[in-house]
Amino acid sequence: MTTATTHEFQAETKKLLDIVINSLYTERDVFIRELISNAADALEKFRHESLMHGEEELFDGHMPLEITIDLDEKKKLLTITDTGIGMTKDELLANLGTIAHSGSNTFLTQLAEAARKDVSLIGQFGVGFYSAFMAGATVRVRSRSWDGSEGHEWVSDGTGTFTVSECPGLHRGTKVIVELKEGCEDYAKKWKVESIIKQYSAFVPFAIKLEGETVNTVQALWTRNRSEIKDEEYAEFYKFIANVSEEPMYRLHFSTDAPLAINALIFVPKDNLEIMGFGKIDPGVNLYCQRILIDQHSETILPEWLRFLKGVIDSEDLPLNISRQALQDNALVAKIRRVISKRFLKFLEEEAKKDETGYLEFWKTFGIYLKEGITSDFEYRTELGKLLRFETSKSADGTPVSLSDYLLRLQPDQQEIYYINGPNRAAIESGPYIEMFRKKDVELIYTIEPIDDFVLSYLGEFEGKKLVSADKADLKLGGEDKPVEEKKEQAEPVLDDQVAADLVGWLKEKLKEQVADVSISKRLVDSPAVIVNPDGFMTSSMERIMAAGRFEKGLKPEIGKKNLEINPGNPLIRRLSELITEDEPFAVEIARQIYDNAMIQAGLLVDPLEMVARNYRILNRVVG
Ligand SMILES: Nc1ncnc2c1ncn2[C@@H]1O[C@H](COP(=O)(O)OP(=O)(O)OP(=O)(O)O)[C@@H](O)[C@H]1O
Numbered sequence: 001m002t003t004a005t006t007h008e009f010q011a012e013t014k015k016l017l018d019i020v021i022n023s024l025y026t027e028r029d030v031f032i033r034e035l036i037s038n039a040a041d042a043l044e045k046f047r048h049e050s051l052m053h054g055e056e057e058l059f060d061g062h063m064p065l066e067i068t069i070d071l072d073e074k075k076k077l078l079t080i081t082d083t084g085i086g087m088t089k090d091e092l093l094a095n096l097g098t099i100a101h102s103g104s105n106t107f108l109t110q111l112a113e114a115a116r117k118d119v120s121l122i123g124q125f126g127v128g129f130y131s132a133f134m135a136g137a138t139v140r141v142r143s144r145s146w147d148g149s150e151g152h153e154w155v156s157d158g159t160g161t162f163t164v165s166e167c168p169g170l171h172r173g174t175k176v177i178v179e180l181k182e183g184c185e186d187y188a189k190k191w192k193v194e195s196i197i198k199q200y201s202a203f204v205p206f207a208i209k210l211e212g213e214t215v216n217t218v219q220a221l222w223t224r225n226r227s228e229i230k231d232e233e234y235a236e237f238y239k240f241i242a243n244v245s246e247e248p249m250y251r252l253h254f255s256t257d258a259p260l261a262i263n264a265l266i267f268v269p270k271d272n273l274e275i276m277g278f279g280k281i282d283p284g285v286n287l288y289c290q291r292i293l294i295d296q297h298s299e300t301i302l303p304e305w306l307r308f309l310k311g312v313i314d315s316e317d318l319p320l321n322i323s324r325q326a327l328q329d330n331a332l333v334a335k336i337r338r339v340i341s342k343r344f345l346k347f348l349e350e351e352a353k354k355d356e357t358g359y360l361e362f363w364k365t366f367g368i369y370l371k372e373g374i375t376s377d378f379e380y381r382t383e384l385g386k387l388l389r390f391e392t393s394k395s396a397d398g399t400p401v402s403l404s405d406y407l408l409r410l411q412p413d414q415q416e417i418y419y420i421n422g423p424n425r426a427a428i429e430s431g432p433y434i435e436m437f438r439k440k441d442v443e444l445i446y447t448i449e450p451i452d453d454f455v456l457s458y459l460g461e462f463e464g465k466k467l468v469s470a471d472k473a474d475l476k477l478g479g480e481d482k483p484v485e486e487k488k489e490q491a492e493p494v495l496d497d498q499v500a501a502d503l504v505g506w507l508k509e510k511l512k513e514q515v516a517d518v519s520i521s522k523r524l525v526d527s528p529a530v531i532v533n534p535d536g537f538m539t540s541s542m543e544r545i546m547a548a549g550r551f552e553k554g555l556k557p558e559i560g561k562k563n564l565e566i567n568p569g570n571p572l573i574r575r576l577s578e579l580i581t582e583d584e585p586f587a588v589e590i591a592r593q594i595y596d597n598a599m600i601q602a603g604l605l606v607d608p609l610e611m612v613a614r615n616y617r618i619l620n621r622v623v624g
Helices: 011-023 030-053 089-095 105-117 119-125 128-134 190-200 231-242 324-328 331-354 356-376 378-387 403-408 425-429 435-440 452-459 483-489 497-510 540-552 571-582 584-601 608-623
Strands: 005-008 066-072 077-082 136-144 152-156 161-166 173-180 207-210 250-256 262-268 284-289 292-295 310-315 416-421 444-447 465-469 515-520 529-532 562-566
Touching: 011 105, 011 128, 030 066, 030 077, 030 128, 030 173, 030 190, 030 292, 066 190, 089 136, 089 152, 089 161, 128 136, 190 207, 231 250, 231 262, 231 284, 231 310, 250 331, 262 331, 292 324, 310 331, 331 356, 331 378, 356 378, 356 452, 378 403, 378 452, 403 416, 416 452, 425 444, 444 452, 452 465, 452 540, 497 515, 497 562, 497 571, 497 584, 529 584, 562 584, 571 584, 584 608
Parallel strands: 066 207, 284 310, 416 444, 416 465, 515 562
Antiparallel strands: 005 161, 066 077, 077 173, 136 152, 136 173, 152 161, 250 262, 262 310, 284 292, 529 562
8 A cells, every 4th residue: 555745845946947838848858868877876775785786685686787767758758767776765756855955045046047058057056856847747766776675666747845655666776757848849859869868878888778879979088098088089078977068178188007097187278257257066986996987976086176177087996895984094095185186286387387378367267276275285285386377576477477477586595486466457566565666676476365475375475485485574675775875866855863762652652552653665666655564474365364364153252463664854754753753642542543543554454433534633724
């Protein structure tokens, strides 16, 4: 006696179904690809289990691993059957009632947007199974798990609910029966289905039998000889594994025999879904052993910061029956990871040498991952350092350059590489930090992204030269010690040493709540004052980010005390030195405003209410 139970789809799933049914109908063909790909996944999973346990031990272990497609034009039916891992009743309820991925509303909004722009993106979001409703008025899923428990049937018309009932007598695996909607009758025609399989599923590693006839050639492209593979074959393979319709940006196919036997076929996609705002992506490289899938979307075979890569890594040296858990602490896996990561970084370096413009395209799209690599993975810092690109005071606007390029332009006595953070080129170039660099013709790297200062601070040095932020106190540029002469050339009067020392003492006293120290600047040319960092470890930009993080958590943003350097040749500073005796209260206002302005130029937070009130008091006095 079988009783059907009725269940509501999870709210997000309903929305998803609505998008699938109402917005994606222009690209209906992909539903066949999605169902075949699910069938292939289930077969891969079963194959892996049978390697672990021995197939005689498993339920229906003797059945050939394949996908069968049957068509019934009269009844308007398309049926896709696999002998894969199957689903228990609980799995049917969980897998086909909810969204596997981050089932949030933002995800759905973004999905709807993506669907409007490029429907081929949907596969990457795991809409997968639900795409059956693009063509199906009703979809039936009959499944029996490899654990041998009784089979069940899941049925839905994709509106609000689905039912699940017992379904005795099934073999292991899953049968998806799509009752085609009006207008979708072609999907019960052999020529149509065959052409879709050829287009989308040529690389499925199991036989696909369409009405009794095998329509794909099962092959593992990555194990074939490179010289025999055509560009189109690579491109087709990439589109298949990445579920996209455009070609990759880069491709790397390489094999090693000793000390490890590895075949790797790796692609860099055209787009970066993460920077398009789709949240963190899953790793895109699958781990195989002797052409058998061991770990799909493997989190262990490559470092996390290479998650944007798509492809296949196959190593004969891995034990076939290794479990996912065991992969994590397997020394061989760690070795393969190192070999492939280093090889990939070398590949990027070579590509950059061959075609820097092409590389800059990559850098713009995926550079953020390389930066993540530097801050999270000590092992690859040297290689990653060579791949960084930044704009500098000597680069063209919008065209970043490498650190190696920077080294070519070092001044004869320059010992360090300098950088400064700012929101953009114009802001940095009008700020105080660049002044001395300009004067001494020393190149300055502009770190525009918030993460950049962390990256350079983690990197520490490049080819033996220390990386130093230009907001560090005690900065020693090459050829210093000439400032006095040069100041004279400017014909600007400079404060007398004693007067300057008095002013410094006075400022230290009046700003003691705000600053750690005040000193006469050797670096400023025009600006009255500049904020520098006494410890030289954290740059102002790093502190700003950490303070913003505290602020977001509802904590008080904390900024360590800074040093203030003043320019004794600047008219405002000279006038301030007189004002401290003539009208001390007003001098204090001016000093505080100078300090706040310098903080703002350093990109640091000031108290806006106090600052604006003071600013008005000063303005009133000027006009009044
Ligand atoms: N033929 C099948 N055999 C066994 N399990 C299946 C089958 N089809 C779907 N499933 C299960 O249902 C889940 C949801 O499938 P769905 O296609 O929606 O997403 P997905 O396959 O996880 O994501 P993606 O399509 O992006 O790979 C799968 O993860 C799998 O566990």
